Amino acid sequence: MDSQPERSSKQNDEHKESFYEYFLEDYWDIFVGIASIAVAFYFHHNHSILLSTLFAAVGIGSLSLTVSEIAEILSERLKEPYGSFILTFSAVAVEIILLYIILLEAKHNIHILDTVKGGIISAVIVDMNVLLGLAVFIGGLKFIEQEHNKETSSAYTTILYVSAMALLVPSLLSRSDHTPQVVMEASMYIAALLFVFYIVIVIFQTKTHTHFFKQTARSRIFRLKRKLKEQGREEEEEEDDDYIFDKFPNIALIFSIFLFIAIIALGAEVFAKDGVVLAKDYGISTGIAGLIIAIISVSPEIATAIRAAKNDEIQRVVNIAMGASTVSILLTVPILMLLAYQSGIALTLDFNPLEVGALILTIILVWKTTDEGHTNYFEGISHLMFFTAYAIIAAFF
Numbered sequence: 001m002d003s004q005p006e007r008s009s010k011q012n013d014e015h016k017e018s019f020y021e022y023f024l025e026d027y028w029d030i031f032v033g034i035a036s037i038a039v040a041f042y043f044h045h046n047h048s049i050l051l052s053t054l055f056a057a058v059g060i061g062s063l064s065l066t067v068s069e070i071a072e073i074l075s076e077r078l079k080e081p082y083g084s085f086i087l088t089f090s091a092v093a094v095e096i097i098l099l100y101i102i103l104l105e106a107k108h109n110i111h112i113l114d115t116v117k118g119g120i121i122s123a124v125i126v127d128m129n130v131l132l133g134l135a136v137f138i139g140g141l142k143f144i145e146q147e148h149n150k151e152t153s154s155a156y157t158t159i160l161y162v163s164a165m166a167l168l169v170p171s172l173l174s175r176s177d178h179t180p181q182v183v184m185e186a187s188m189y190i191a192a193l194l195f196v197f198y199i200v201i202v203i204f205q206t207k208t209h210t211h212f213f214k215q216t217a218r219s220r221i222f223r224l225k226r227k228l229k230e231q232g233r234e235e236e237e238e239e240d241d242d243y244i245f246d247k248f249p250n251i252a253l254i255f256s257i258f259l260f261i262a263i264i265a266l267g268a269e270v271f272a273k274d275g276v277v278l279a280k281d282y283g284i285s286t287g288i289a290g291l292i293i294a295i296i297s298v299s300p301e302i303a304t305a306i307r308a309a310k311n312d313e314i315q316r317v318v319n320i321a322m323g324a325s326t327v328s329i330l331l332t333v334p335i336l337m338l339l340a341y342q343s344g345i346a347l348t349l350d351f352n353p354l355e356v357g358a359l360i361l362t363i364i365l366v367w368k369t370t371d372e373g374h375t376n377y378f379e380g381i382s383h384l385m386f387f388t389a390y391a392i393i394a395a396f397f
Contacts, residue, residue, distance in 0.1 A: 026243050029069075033062030033260075037267040049274040049281075056271035057292075061299050063264050064094050067257055068300030070245050074253045088301075088324040090257055095123055095297040096332055097265050100339050101272040102293070103347065111286075112276060113347060116336070118290025118394075121355040123328040124160075126294040128366050129387035131302045132321035136369070137380025139309030139317070146314035149214060150373030156322035157367040159201060163329045164359050166190050166197075167349055174350035187349040191337040198330035214315070287354065287394025298324070314375060322366065354397050358390050 036059030043052035071090035078086060099119050106112040139146050170187045245253060279289050301320055308316040333349065340347035351359075365386055369379040 029062045029065045033059045033066060033267075034263065035059075036062060037263065037270070040267060040270045044270045044274060049278050052270055053274045053278050056267045056274070057296055059267040060094070060098070060264050060271060061296050063260050063267070064091070064297065065300040065303060067091075067094065067260050067264070068304055070253055070256050070260070072304060073243075073245055073248075074250060074257075077250065088320060088327050090261075091297065091301045091324055092123075092327045092332060093261055094264055095119075095294075095328065096335055097261065098268050098271070098293055098297055099332070099336055101265070101268045102276065103336065103340055103345060104343060105272055105276050106345050106347075107343075109276065113345075114286040114352075115276075115279070115289045115293075116347065117349075117351050118286045118355060119293040120290075120328065120332060120336070121351060121359055122287075122290035122294035123298065123332070124325045125358055125362055125387065125390060126291065126298045127301070127321050127325040127328065128362050129383040129390075130295070131298060131305050131324075132317065132366065133380045133383030133387065134302060135305040135309035135317040135321070135380070136314070136375045137377050137384065138306055139312065139314055140375060140377030140380055142310060143312055145374050145376050146309070146312060147374045148315040148318050148370070150371060151211075152315065152318050153322065153367070153370035153373075155204075155209075156318075156326060157363060157371070159197075159326050160322070160329070160363045160366075161360075163194060163197070163326070164356070164363055166194060167329070167333075167351060167359070168356060170349040171351050171353075171356055174348070180346075180348070183348050183350055184346060187347070188337065188341075190349055191334040194330045195334040198327075198334075201326065201330065285395055285397060287397050288391070291391060291394060318370060322370075352397075354393060362386065 036055045040052045040055035040059060043049075043055060067090050071086050075086045099116050102112060102119070103116045106116070136146075167190065169190055170183050173186050174183045245256065248256065275289075278284075284292075301324060305317045305320050308314070308320070337347055337349075365383065369375065369382060
């Protein structure tokens with residue numbers, strides 16, 4: 001029989017193992033992210049562009065996950081629709097940083113502008129096909145059918161459709177008998193119009209029609225929450241309180257988000273400079289380059305959406321996917337246009353036919369799969385099929 005000191009020693013060892021296990025599980029993304037960006041800088045200075053780009057991408061993805069998790073804590077405190085608003089805004093901030101730093105490379109290579117434009121459209125394609133598709137597919141396999149507020153998809157598809165039509169204006173002008181100066185002026189007007197539209201939508205979403213973006217009472221999520229309480233899941237929730245950011249006040253969480261975004265910007269600089277050279281050396285098309293940028297910036301949102309779908313929180317999935325797509329157009333475009341103008345770069349909004357066509361078809365597909373207020377795994381796989389087809393075309397376009 002074990003003596004008291006031996007039992008105490010074993011308990012201490014088990015406690016230490018448990019502590020290290022939870023510590024690694026909670027903070028691996030921070031350590032991996034910072035270490036990867038540091039290694040990326042090392043390879044960058046040693047002119048190993050493949051390794052520097054790879055490690056920069058890993059660092060950006062890991063720290064983007066950290067930003068997403070902190071934003072998720074903040075969003076849970078603020079509730080819907082403010083919660084999803086915070087999540088989407090934090091993810092789009094990373095997207096804007098990536099695209100802007102890549103945009104600066106256009107001073108040396110004008111063709112980089114095509115990659116930036118591809119990144120803008122690809123963010124929407126990835127959000128509404130990969131993010132929404134994966135989450136709906138996984139959630140559909142677990143729950144057969146999931147319900148959400150159909151007013152949400154109705155509002156967002158209308159917003160996205162109008163935004164896509166607005167982006168058509170410079171694209172059509174560039175393919176008709178108009179000078180580049182006219183296309184530039186039209187692009188600036190459209191960017192300003194999109195920003196005004198964004199302000200109206202923020203008021204609509206957070207003030208006058210918040211009920212459009214909240215979960216309906218019919219959803220299983222309410223039954224699920226009761227079931228979780230009956231099973232004594234409160235203890236598991238208490239364990240999550242050990243996560244240091246759970247103890248931060250809201251202002252500290254906001255500061256933390258900006259701090260990690262600043263570190264991401266350092267990695268983005270390496271990723272942009274070496275990634276551009278790498279894409280040229282390996283003959284990577286601008287469409288695929290845009291998809292890679294989008295997937296890196298959207299990957300934390302994908303993880304968040306999948307977790308929500310597994311918990312039968314499909315309303316949150318719809319809010320994140322369609323909300324992020326909306327912000328990607330209405331906020332990313334005006335900000336990038338402004339930054340490009342200040343940097344002396346002629347960025348116009350004349351997207352190629354593949355990008356515009358894929359954007360409009362994506363909006364139509366999302367409208368058809370979400371307008372009835374419920375989803376299933378077949379609708380999820382439909383989005384994934386669409387994305388795969390688009391990626392194949394983009395690789396050869």
